[in-house]
Amino acid sequence: KAVILIDYPGFNLRLEASLRKKGYRGKLIHYVAPSVWAWGKKRIPKMAQHLDLLLTLFPFEKKYFASTSLSVEYAGHPLTQLALLPRKEEPLLAIFPGSRKAEIERTFPIQLESAKKLQTLHPTLTIGISSASKEIEPLILSHVQKANISCHLFPPDQKQNLLQCAKVAIATSGTITLELALCKIPTLVTYGVSLLDRFIVQNILNIDLPFYCIVNILLEKEVFPEFFGPNLQTDRLFPALHSLWEEDASRNAIASLCEKVQKELGTQNNAINQILNLAF
Numbered sequence: 001k002a003v004i005l006i007d008y009p010g011f012n013l014r015l016e017a018s019l020r021k022k023g024y025r026g027k028l029i030h031y032v033a034p035s036v037w038a039w040g041k042k043r044i045p046k047m048a049q050h051l052d053l054l055l056t057l058f059p060f061e062k063k064y065f066a067s068t069s070l071s072v073e074y075a076g077h078p079l080t081q082l083a084l085l086p087r088k089e090e091p092l093l094a095i096f097p098g099s100r101k102a103e104i105e106r107t108f109p110i111q112l113e114s115a116k117k118l119q120t121l122h123p124t125l126t127i128g129i130s131s132a133s134k135e136i137e138p139l140i141l142s143h144v145q146k147a148n149i150s151c152h153l154f155p156p157d158q159k160q161n162l163l164q165c166a167k168v169a170i171a172t173s174g175t176i177t178l179e180l181a182l183c184k185i186p187t188l189v190t191y192g193v194s195l196l197d198r199f200i201v202q203n204i205l206n207i208d209l210p211f212y213c214i215v216n217i218l219l220e221k222e223v224f225p226e227f228f229g230p231n232l233q234t235d236r237l238f239p240a241l242h243s244l245w246e247e248d249a250s251r252n253a254i255a256s257l258c259e260k261v262q263k264e265l266g267t268q269n270n271a272i273n274q275i276l277n278l279a280f
Contacts, residue, residue: 001026001027002026002027002028002029002052003019003024003026003027003028003029004029004030004031005028005029005030005031006030006031006032007031007032009030009034009040009043012030013030013034013043013046013047013050016028016030016047016050016051017046017050019050020049020050027052027053028050028051028052028053029051029052029053029054029055030047030051030053030054030055031055031075032055032056032057033054033055033056033057033061033072036061036064037060037061037064037217041064044064044065044067044068045068047065047068047070048065048068048069048070051070052071053070053071053072053073054070054071054072054073055072055073055074055075056072056073056074056075057075057077057078058074058077058214058218058265059074059264059265060217060218061074062074076265076266077178077265079175079178079179079182079265080182080262080265080266082163082179082182082183083182083183083262085160085163085164085183086164087164087165087183087184088164088165089165089166089167090126090165090166090167091122091124091125091126091167092125092126092127092128092162092165092166092167093115093118093119093125093126093127093128093166093167093168093169093170093241093245094128094129094130094162094163094165094166094168094169094170094171094185095108095111095112095115095127095128095129095130095151095169095170095171096130096132096169096170096171096172096174096176096180097111097129097130097140097143097172098132098172098174099132099133099136099174101136101139103172103191103192104136104139104140104143104172105139105192106191106192106193106232107172107190107191107192107232108140108143108172109143109146109147110190110192110232110233110234110237111170111172111190111237112143112144112147112149113147113234113238114170114234114237114238114241115127115149115151115170115241116147116148116149117234117238117242118238118241118242118245119149119150121242122245125245126151126152127149127150127151127152128151128152128154128161128162128165128166129144129151129152129153129154130154130156130159130162130176131153131154131155131156132156133156134155134156137153137155140153141153163179163180163183163185164183166180166183166185167185167186167245167251168185168186168187168188168241168244168245168251169185169186169187169188170187170188170190170237170241171187171188171189171190172189172190172191173189173190173191173212173213173226173228175214177189177213177214177215177224178214178215178218178261180215180224181215181223181224181258181261182258182261182262182265183258184255184258184259185255185258186224186244186250186251186254186255187215187224187254188224188225188227188237188240188241188244189212189213189215189216189224189225189226189227190226190227190228190232190237191212191226191227191228191229191232192229192232193228193229193232211226212226212228213226215258215261218261218264218265219257219260219261219264221257223254223257223258224254225240227240
C-alpha cells in the first residue's frame with residue numbers, strides 16, 4: 001500500500017504526520033517538494049521522519065535533503081515538453097503581467113510604459129499581453145487603456161501562440177519564466193515588492209537568495225536580467241529592453257544559455273516509474 005500526496009505542503013505535510021501518528025505503516029510519497037531552498041528549511045527533518053520518497057521538480061532540490069536518510073529523486077518537470085514547440089519568431093514583444101491583482105498593480109504599469117517606449121522607436125513592433133485568467137482581464141484592460149498603448153490581449157488558451165512567436169518577453173517572476181526559458185525566449189524578469197514585503201522576506205522569513213527567478217537559480221547565474229523592488233523602474237527596465245530588442249548577439253547568448261535549462265531538466269517525467277518502483 002502507498003499514499004501519494006501531491007504538492008500543497010501546508011496541508012499535506014500535516015496529513016503525513018497525522019497518518020504516521022495514527023499508525024499508518026505503508027509507503028508515504030510526496031510529489032513536488034516544497035521550496036525549502038528558499039524558505040521553510042525546518043520542514044526538512046519532519047519530511048525525513050514521515051516520508052518514504054520525495055519526488056522533486058528540479059534536480060538541485062535533492063542536495064537540500066542530503067543530510068537525511070530520506071529517498072529523494074528528481075521526477076522530471078511537466079513543462080519540459082514546451083522545448084518541443086515549433087518556433088517562428090516574429091517582431092513580437094510578449095508581456096506576462098502575472099496572475100495576482102497585487103502584482104499586476106505594482107508591475108504591469110512599468111512593463112507597459114517600457115513597452116510603449118520601445119514601440120515608439122519600432123512602429124512595426126507588435127505587443128502581445130498574456131492574461132493568466134478571465135478574472136484578471138478587466139484589470140489588465142484598464143491598465144492598457146490608461147497607458148494608451150496599441151497591443152493584443154491573448155487569453156489563457158492562447159498563451160502558446162505567444163511562446164511560439166515572441167522575439168523578447170517581459171515577465172513577472174513565476175513559473176512563466178521557466179516556460180520562456182524552455183522556449184528560448186530572451187526575457188526581462190520583473191516583480192514589484194512593497195516595503196512591508198521586503199521587511200518580511202529579509203527579517204522574518206530570512207530568505208537570502210542570490211536570484212529570485214527560477215531560471216537564474218537553476219543555472220546559478222543571471223541569464224534573465226532581474227528587476228525587483230527598487231530596481232523596477234522604467235528608466236532601468238526600458239534601456240535593458242531596448243538593448244535586448246536590438247542586439248542579436250545578446251538574444252542569441254541568452255537563448256544558448258536557455259538550452260542548458262532544457263538539458264538540466266531533461267525531457268522525461270519519471271514520476272510514475274519512481275512511484276511504482278517504491279510501492280511495488
